[in-house]
Amino acid sequence: MPHPCLSCGACCASFRVDFSACETQERGGDVPDGLAVEVTDTLRRMRGTDHSPPRCAALTGRVGVQASCGIYEWRPSPCREFEPGSAACERARLRHGLGAYPDH
Ligand code: SF4
Ligand code: SF4
Numbered sequence: 001m002p003h004p005c006l007s008c009g010a011c012c013a014s015f016r017v018d019f020s021a022c023e024t025q026e027r028g029g030d031v032p033d034g035l036a037v038e039v040t041d042t043l044r045r046m047r048g049t050d051h052s053p054p055r056c057a058a059l060t061g062r063v064g065v066q067a068s069c070g071i072y073e074w075r076p077s078p079c080r081e082f083e084p085g086s087a088a089c090e091r092a093r094l095r096h097g098l099g100a101y102p103d104h
Pocket of ligand 1: 004005006008009010011012082083084085088089090092093101
């Protein structure tokens with residue numbers, strides 16, 4: 001069975017994604033500068049994640065159908081640390097009408 005995240009993407013269209021400015025390419029990290037919005041001198045936010053409704057500018061595809069991160073290898077730490085099946089994951093899925101994280 002394919003990984004449930006491949007037909008989801010709800011977390012990338014539910015929460016603000018903030019991370020250290022050190023993670024941007026501009027400061028020697030991996031996150032492409034064009035996708036990072038400056039919040040303060042030390043804080044960056046994934047573009048689109050504070051829109052209403054939120055949707056990360058790096059997300060491709062359609063939430064709940066087929067979705068993937070366009071910068072998967074270069075995504076910021078909150079995305080790397082986000083746990084499928086966690087309470088936050090379940091909240092995101094619920095928000096998009098996707099039901100509980102499935103066993104797989
Ligand atoms: S909300 Fe959960 S299941 Fe959906 S993509 Fe994010 S981690 Fe995966
Ligand atoms: S950078 Fe990728 S994993 Fe992180 S919120 Fe955006 S689309 Fe999702």
